[in-house]
Amino acid sequence: MSADNGIYILKTKDQYRVAHLQAIDNVRRSAIDGDWQSRRETSGKCVPTRVVELWGRCKYTRNEKKAFEIARKLEDSLPICEYGINIITYNKPWKYIVKDARAYAGKEIKYIKEHGKERQWDMEQLQKIADGSYFQSCAAGQNCPVKPSDPQRVSRPEDAG
Numbered sequence: 001m002s003a004d005n006g007i008y009i010l011k012t013k014d015q016y017r018v019a020h021l022q023a024i025d026n027v028r029r030s031a032i033d034g035d036w037q038s039r040r041e042t043s044g045k046c047v048p049t050r051v052v053e054l055w056g057r058c059k060y061t062r063n064e065k066k067a068f069e070i071a072r073k074l075e076d077s078l079p080i081c082e083y084g085i086n087i088i089t090y091n092k093p094w095k096y097i098v099k100d101a102r103a104y105a106g107k108e109i110k111y112i113k114e115h116g117k118e119r120q121w122d123m124e125q126l127q128k129i130a131d132g133s134y135f136q137s138c139a140a141g142q143n144c145p146v147k148p149s150d151p152q153r154v155s156r157p158e159d160a161g
Contacts, residue, residue, distance in 0.1 A: 006083030007071045010055045014093040016067035017055040020074055020081075026050060027088065031108040031121055046090055048101035049108060052129055053122075056101075060094070105130035 008024055010017040027050045028036040036042035061067050071085045090097055105126045112121050128134040 003080045003082040005078075005081060007075045007081060007085045008054075009067050009071055009085065009087045010051065010058075011064075011067075011087050011089045012092060012094050012097060015060040015062050016064060017058040017060045018067055018070045018074060019055050019058050020078065021054055024083070024086075024088075027054060031117065031126075032111045046088065047104070048097055049105045049126065049129055051090060051097055052101040052105075052134065053125060056098070056129075056134060101129055102132060 003022070005020065005022045006024060008019055008021050010019070025035075025037070027046045028042075029050065030036055030042075030047045033039060033042065036045055036047060061070070068085070075081045075085055092100070108121070109123065109126050109130060112118055112123065112126075125134070
């Protein structure tokens with residue numbers, strides 16, 4: 001059985017975010033268009049809502065060396081890390097990724113409801129991204145996937161951008 005996990009550093013134009021993730025291929029899965037990797041116009045691109053879902057509540061650093069230090073510590077803390085440390089580049093500043101994610105989440109919500117696919121997606125989380133409350137719940141300590149003691153927490157996500 002595969003662990004299907006790795007440490008993924010999201011490199012944007014203005015920061016780095018580090019997360020231990022499974023099924024990283026989901027970063028290219030759109031509720032509207034399916035797998036972006038299989039489409040010529042979106043191949044190699046990440047869905048902005050998935051980026052915010054996966055790294056949005058992680059603390060960030062602006063220092064590449066620090067990001068790799070965090071990633072190595074996180075990798076060392078795991079019993080198994082199948083894919084090791086990887087970098088995913090999103091060539092925009094974080095605040096624009098969030099802006100794109102908010103707009104795209106609204107489109108995904110509409111599409112999901114029109115096609116009766118609510119059971120396949122986390123509608124509450126998509127709605128929080130769309131309305132901007134996703135980061136507020138994290139600042140309040142609610143449902144944050146990263147505990148304050150985790151080594152990837154460097155700076156507060158709501159301070160980014």
